[in-house]
Amino acid sequence: MGETATVGDQHLRGGGVMRRLNAFTGVVAGIVAAALGWGISRALMSGPYADDRTISIAMVCWILGFLVGVGAFTGPVRWALGRDLTHADEQFMAGKDQGAFRFFRFTTDHKVIGVQYLVLGMVTFGVGGILALLIRTEAARPTSTFGPATYNAIVGLHGIVMVVATIIMIVGPFGNFVMPIMIGARDMAFPRLNALSFWTLFAAVPVLLSAIFLGGIPTGWSAYAPLADQAPPGMDAFLITIILFVVSSGAGAVNLVTTAVTMRARGMTWNRTPIFVWGVAVTSILGLFVMPAFMASQVLEGLDRTIGTSFYIAARGGSPWLYENLFWLMGHPEVYVILLPAVAAIMEITPVFSRKPLFGFSAAIIGEIGIVTLSVFVWAHHMFTTGWAPALNGPFMLTTELISIPTGLLILVIIGTMWRGRIWTRLPMMFVYAFLWNFIIGGITGIYLSDVPVDYQLHGSLFVTAHFHFTLMGGAMMGALAALCFWFPKMTGRMLDERLGKVSFWITQIGFNITFLAIFYIGLQGEPRRVADYPATFATGNLVATIGAYILAIGMLILLYDVIWSWRHGERATSNPWGAKTLEWQVPTPVPLENFEVLPVVTSDPYGYGEPVQPVAASVATGAGPGSPGLADPGRLTP
Amino acid sequence: MRETQGTAPERRAWWRGHVGHILLIWAGITVAGVLFGLFLPPRLMPQPASGTMHEVRLTVIVFTVAAAPVAALVWGIALYSLVVWRHRSSDVPPEDGPPIRGNTTVQVAWLFVSSFLTLFLLVWGLGELQAISAQASPKPLVVDVVGQQWMWTYAYPQDGGVQSATLVLPVGRSILFRVTSKDVVHSFWIPNMGIKIDANPGVTTEVGVTPDQLGVFNVRCAELCGLYHAYMESAVQVVSGSAFTAWVRANGGRVG
Numbered sequence: 099m100g101e102t103a104t105v106g107d108q109h110l111r112g113g114g115v116m117r118r119l120n121a122f123t124g125v126v127a128g129i130v131a132a133a134l135g136w137g138i139s140r141a142l143m144s145g146p147y148a149d150d151r152t153i154s155i156a157m158v159c160w161i162l163g164f165l166v167g168v169g170a171f172t173g174p175v176r177w178a179l180g181r182d183l184t185h186a187d188e189q190f191m192a193g194k195d196q197g198a199f200r201f202f203r204f205t206t207d208h209k210v211i212g213v214q215y216l217v218l219g220m221v222t223f224g225v226g227g228i229l230a231l232l233i234r235t236e237a238a239r240p241t242s243t244f245g246p247a248t249y250n251a252i253v254g255l256h257g258i259v260m261v262v263a264t265i266i267m268i269v270g271p272f273g274n275f276v277m278p279i280m281i282g283a284r285d286m287a288f289p290r291l292n293a294l295s296f297w298t299l300f301a302a303v304p305v306l307l308s309a310i311f312l313g314g315i316p317t318g319w320s321a322y323a324p325l326a327d328q329a330p331p332g333m334d335a336f337l338i339t340i341i342l343f344v345v346s347s348g349a350g351a352v353n354l355v356t357t358a359v360t361m362r363a364r365g366m367t368w369n370r371t372p373i374f375v376w377g378v379a380v381t382s383i384l385g386l387f388v389m390p391a392f393m394a395s396q397v398l399e400g401l402d403r404t405i406g407t408s409f410y411i412a413a414r415g416g417s418p419w420l421y422e423n424l425f426w427l428m429g430h431p432e433v434y435v436i437l438l439p440a441v442a443a444i445m446e447i448t449p450v451f452s453r454k455p456l457f458g459f460s461a462a463i464i465g466e467i468g469i470v471t472l473s474v475f476v477w478a479h480h481m482f483t484t485g486w487a488p489a490l491n492g493p494f495m496l497t498t499e500l501i502s503i504p505t506g507l508l509i510l511v512i513i514g515t516m517w518r519g520r521i522w523t524r525l526p527m528m529f530v531y532a533f534l535w536n537f538i539i540g541g542i543t544g545i546y547l548s549d550v551p552v553d554y555q556l557h558g559s560l561f562v563t564a565h566f567h568f569t570l571m572g573g574a575m576m577g578a579l580a581a582l583c584f585w586f587p588k589m590t591g592r593m594l595d596e597r598l599g600k601v602s603f604w605i606t607q608i609g610f611n612i613t614f615l616a617i618f619y620i621g622l623q624g625e626p627r628r629v630a631d632y633p634a635t636f637a638t639g640n641l642v643a644t645i646g647a648y649i650l651a652i653g654m655l656i657l658l659y660d661v662i663w664s665w666r667h668g669e670r671a672t673s674n675p676w677g678a679k680t681l682e683w684q685v686p687t688p689v690p691l692e693n694f695e696v697l698p699v700v701t702s703d704p705y706g707y708g709e710p711v712q713p714v715a716a717s718v719a720t721g722a723g724p725g726s727p728g729l730a731d732p733g734r735l736t737p
Numbered sequence: 738m739r740e741t742q743g744t745a746p747e748r749r750a751w752w753r754g755h756v757g758h759i760l761l762i763w764a765g766i767t768v769a770g771v772l773f774g775l776f777l778p779p780r781l782m783p784q785p786a787s788g789t790m791h792e793v794r795l796t797v798i799v800f801t802v803a804a805a806p807v808a809a810l811v812w813g814i815a816l817y818s819l820v821v822w823r824h825r826s827s828d829v830p831p832e833d834g835p836p837i838r839g840n841t842t843v844q845v846a847w848l849f850v851s852s853f854l855t856l857f858l859l860v861w862g863l864g865e866l867q868a869i870s871a872q873a874s875p876k877p878l879v880v881d882v883v884g885q886q887w888m889w890t891y892a893y894p895q896d897g898g899v900q901s902a903t904l905v906l907p908v909g910r911s912i913l914f915r916v917t918s919k920d921v922v923h924s925f926w927i928p929n930m931g932i933k934i935d936a937n938p939g940v941t942t943e944v945g946v947t948p949d950q951l952g953v954f955n956v957r958c959a960e961l962c963g964l965y966h967a968y969m970e971s972a973v974q975v976v977s978g979s980a981f982t983a984w985v986r987a988n989g990g991r992v993g
Contacts, residue, residue, distance in 0.1 A: 624955070
């Protein structure tokens with residue numbers, strides 16, 4: 099320890115600036131840069147595009163300023179100066195011996211980044227949830243309360259905030275915190291890239307929220323052109339957010355895939371790799387393929403808005419169908435980017451709480467890969483009614499319906515694992531049951547929508563809204579909540595209070611089902627999506643949905659309180675409270691900086707419940723705590 | 738799924754064990770789901786005013802009925818596991834469950850059944866599309882529909898170019914809507930007739946329907962199109978052939 103400190107002191111003289119940068123200096127630098135960018139472009143620009151250009155430039159300056167100020171470029175700058183980071187610098191960047199301060203810095207430790215994602219995700223869900231309540235408040239009665247302008251702005255913002263939140267909700271917190279430990283690694287493959295992807299997302303959130311003050315996003319989250327061309331500068335905030343989000347999630351995905359492929363412990367062959375790692379890896383690959391289409395769609399939109407191109411403007415030779423194709427090329431695979439890690443987490447959790455091996459490991463993998471492959475061939479089922487290519491409606495109906503086969507396999511894996519198990523209904527397992535209930539409803543209603551004639555009727559109605567809330571909220575988010583309750587003890591070192599959690603669980607489930615079953619009802623009746631006002635025919639269903647939404651909100655608030663309270667005052671967690679067999683439960687809680695004192699060697703998969711011999715890991719560090727020689731150990735194994 | 742390391746001395750018939758009980762629960766949930774599918778959707782959906790809408794309603798019923806046994810199986814097993822296989826304590830279960838790592842018969846059967854169901858959905862859907870296009874006549878009455886923020890306007894090119902802000906259609910005649918937009922993307926939707934097609938600027942899209950009920954129905958915009966999207970609503974009047982002719986003449990057109 100003493101030796102490390104001396105080395106650090108020597109480098110304090112050379113690299114002192116790096117040690118003074120944090121989120122606060124980032125925000126200050128970002129605001130200064132944004133103000134400069136805004137002022138200069140304000141002075142120089144005029145003409146019809148001036149407002150959009152000024153605001154876009156200010157936003158880009160904010161991002162760059164923030165990243166510089168938070169210390170994201172320290173490594174490259176030092177490298178360019180010919181003085182690469184020393185070991186002590188790396189240790190500082192990893193947040194060694196910094197207490198809570200490391201959560202507010204450009205820290206490279208994957209565990210810190212996982213917690214940062216968790217908190218950012220919860221904040222984002224909070225904002226999206228408040229917006230959802232505003233939507234339901236507006237729709238409680240016929241006649242508009244807030245007026246259509248405000249309502250439209252809220253709907254678009256709710257949509258995109260929730261899309262961002264749900265995409266990061268599992269791969270962000272648990273992919274970062276848990277996955278590297280699960281595979282027996284000391285960190286991610288690219289720790290600095292990992293921090294960069296988090297802080298890029300962090301910087302994108304204020305840009306997105308600034309849309310509230312710039313006229314909102316009155317286009318829905320799908321931001322169809324040419325409606326988006328008419329929209330106020332809030333639209334610029336939207337598209338810059340998307341571009342940043344794709345950069346951030348792309349960097350994150352590259353990192354997760356590389357880590358899963360190259361950094362698994364010795365002996366962890368693919369058929370011994372936990373299913374959650376598989377889920378995160380295949381999802382990241384899918385994201386890498388499809389998210390760039392989203393970025394492309396928004397770059398073209400940005401060009402249309404700021405320099406007068408006409409990619410989507412029909413009057414000047416563009417086509418709205420181009421936008422729709424680019425958007426849905428990302429848009430449908432994206433729902434599987436949300437869903438797959440959730441199902442993977444559920445498949446990881448079910449064996450632990452059924453005390454049985456995973457039923458059909460290969461079926462689970464075939465299911466995941468099948469979904470990933472098929473999901474890139476289904477996008478035009480969002481375009482059955484656009485008139486883009488009526489002759490392709492049949493083929494896209496086929497591919498869409500085919501995807502129910504691999505999805506069904508995953509369901510078989512889950513119920514097969516429960517079969518004759520010792521069902522231990524702790525909170526994570528309760529969410530697995532909630533998932534089965536909600537996701538079956540969401541999946542079946544998806545089959546109606548895959549059918550072309552039925553889609554002619556239901557497309558653009560609230561039926562679609564209810565369908566994807568049942569799959570993404572009732573399905574995927576239950577997976578995320580199961581994962582949160584399951585890994586909470588490992589991430590925070592404390593147990594989540596289960597009594598309060600169960601109260602919240604029931605209130606949330608009841609509220610959710612009331613809300614969205616009522617929305618199915620009004621959708622079948624024929625109420626369109628995204629309307630600020632509606633005829634009296636739909637009044638009953640809407641009122642019920644609003645009451646359900648408030649119940650749901652109460653349940654979520656209880657859960658939030660539970661998480662915050664347990665994080666601070668909860669019972670201290672042992673290293674393996676669930677008796678689970680994956681590697682993250684074999685290391686101490688709290689997890690030491692480099693996870694493993696000695697890297698483990700894996701001799702079987704982690705699902706050997708009920709089997710006579712269970713040698714998961716031949717050698718796993720058990721006693722490493724603060725002050726252990728693990729970090730300064732010159733002979734430490736590097737993969 | 739058979740007992741692999743059973744402790745029971747005598748072997749019970751399979752239908753008296755877990756499988757039999759689950760089959761009972763499955764049958765119960767399936768019957769409930771089928772009844773639900775037969776009675777609820779037809780009462781919720783708009784009353785059909787065209788053959789297309791009849792097809793749509795029938796499909797929703799058929800798909801609900803077909804989905805009922807699938808949902809019943811998953812929920813049945815989940816419910817049964819909660820009641821029968823539950824470990825009633827908050828401590829880690831002292832002993833593990835049986836180490837079943839898979840069952841080829843079950844997995845193959847599952848794949849086979851789900852593939853068969855998917856094939857059924859596809860064939861049904863294609864048959865339905867065929868049935869709907871068979872309703873269209875080769876010589877339809879053409880109606881040009883123009884969407885703009887936030888209203889629909891209609892023209893009847895075969896009837897001397899009558900222009901109208903309300904849609905009037907003769908009953909029992911095949912109609913072809915040619916739809917376009919002046920500004921942003923709208924979507925032309927007649928909920929009672931089960932048809933919807935986007936109105937895109939710069940291009941014309943087409944959808945056909947044959948109204949088979951007299952009456953006044955809603956026309957809605959189904960694609961968010963800006964500030965007053967919620968109010969982009971109007972009516973379609975389906976009238977008798979003679980009343981339609983009279984309406985065309987009264988609006989200065991001639992019946993083609």
